[in-house]
Amino acid sequence: MNIKQIEDEYFMHTYKRGDLVVKETKNQFIWDENGRKYLDFFAGISVCNVGHCNEAVIKAAKKQLDSFSHVSNLYYAPPQIKLGEELVKRTFPGARVFLSNSGAEANECAIKIARKWGFLNPSKEGNRYEIICFFNSFHGRTLTTLSATGQDKFHKFFKPLQEKFVFAEINNMDSVKKLANNRTVAIMIEPVQGEGGIIPSDETFLKELRAFCDDNNFLLIFDEIQCGMGRTGKLYAFENYGIKPDIVTLAKSLANGLPLGASIAGEKCAGTFLCGDHGSTFGGNPVSCAAALAVLNIINSEFLNNSLKIAEYLRIKLENLKDKYSVIKCVRGLGLMIGMDLKINGKDIVNYCMDKGLIINCTNDTVLRLLPPLIITKKDVDFAVKILEGALKWQLTK
Numbered sequence: 001m002n003i004k005q006i007e008d009e010y011f012m013h014t015y016k017r018g019d020l021v022v023k024e025t026k027n028q029f030i031w032d033e034n035g036r037k038y039l040d041f042f043a044g045i046s047v048c049n050v051g052h053c054n055e056a057v058i059k060a061a062k063k064q065l066d067s068f069s070h071v072s073n074l075y076y077a078p079p080q081i082k083l084g085e086e087l088v089k090r091t092f093p094g095a096r097v098f099l100s101n102s103g104a105e106a107n108e109c110a111i112k113i114a115r116k117w118g119f120l121n122p123s124k125e126g127n128r129y130e131i132i133c134f135f136n137s138f139h140g141r142t143l144t145t146l147s148a149t150g151q152d153k154f155h156k157f158f159k160p161l162q163e164k165f166v167f168a169e170i171n172n173m174d175s176v177k178k179l180a181n182n183r184t185v186a187i188m189i190e191p192v193q194g195e196g197g198i199i200p201s202d203e204t205f206l207k208e209l210r211a212f213c214d215d216n217n218f219l220l221i222f223d224e225i226q227c228g229m230g231r232t233g234k235l236y237a238f239e240n241y242g243i244k245p246d247i248v249t250l251a252k253s254l255a256n257g258l259p260l261g262a263s264i265a266g267e268k269c270a271g272t273f274l275c276g277d278h279g280s281t282f283g284g285n286p287v288s289c290a291a292a293l294a295v296l297n298i299i300n301s302e303f304l305n306n307s308l309k310i311a312e313y314l315r316i317k318l319e320n321l322k323d324k325y326s327v328i329k330c331v332r333g334l335g336l337m338i339g340m341d342l343k344i345n346g347k348d349i350v351n352y353c354m355d356k357g358l359i360i361n362c363t364n365d366t367v368l369r370l371l372p373p374l375i376i377t378k379k380d381v382d383f384a385v386k387i388l389e390g391a392l393k394w395q396l397t398k
């Protein structure tokens, strides 16, 4: 049996995999089992932001693997402690961090902090525990993060869900205000929705959310698992908006492909968790943390500015495509987090691009999602746009 047949026979069919058996990767490229080269404009769902097999990251991880890969969180692992310091310093003063293994865990931790904080800071009616989330959001696949996810298609078979998550519309402050009550403890949002179709928040909306949280003593939680780590041209997407959350979560590209999640709580709730409130056996794995330190070392202002320049170059070319092909409804996003909303399902276009050597993704049926490694060049953009245009032309002739 070949690899695809083995997968088909032995795995639960939870993924619709693209027709690509990976042999190796480097920077912005992937090679398949037949040695064919692909330009990667997806980066493993915004995971390999500093490029596949980044040399500095690999070197740091290998060095750590040679000295120790696990001691348990009952002792001190220096790479983990140093990463925590670096993350807090680059996030906000007075913050504290909890390290886990994945995005869902990072959000789960943020939700638990909010629940305990609501217990410690009750309203006249008692405990506060309700969290306002948003339609179209995605916060993970554990039952609690699924319950915070505002998309029915993920809920269907898994009810009853966790209680006390309610949903407002992004960029609609009235819809948020209507849901707030004496039990509300927090508002949780992706500053740029990812799985939901690359939908950025408006600046006025996020600023109003911040003010609303301050006025009512709610925590503001930003899920930056997809839009953080330089994806939007800043380390955090929220830096584009001139406001800060009370808790921010990271995962995906934090360790550039090794599993790692982080929940960073600002001054207001940094001291909420005490001994025994939370924990994880693997959380903050030393090898992942050594890799993450190397990643943060790469993501400096020069690196980010270069990614913004290339994002601008790509954006102009995509807007040109939109002017030429009426099947494109709109191009939106921030930095190198870009969505092209189509009037048709994008599946065939993704397959066409793969066939021509370009890896992109489609989310929410109609949105072509581009999340290239932040190191792509103009040459890569030219190559990608040429293939995309080919796909659009081909679509017209179908």
Ligand SMILES: *Cc1c(COP(=O)(O)O)cnc(C)c1O
Residues within 6 Å of the ligand: 101, 102, 103, 104, 105, 107, 138, 139, 140, 141, 190, 194, 195, 223, 224, 225, 226, 227, 251, 252
């Ligand atoms: C991917 C993602 C998650 C879940 O992360 P996992 O590591 O798959 O658990 C949560 N929130 C957002 C915004 C994501 O993009």
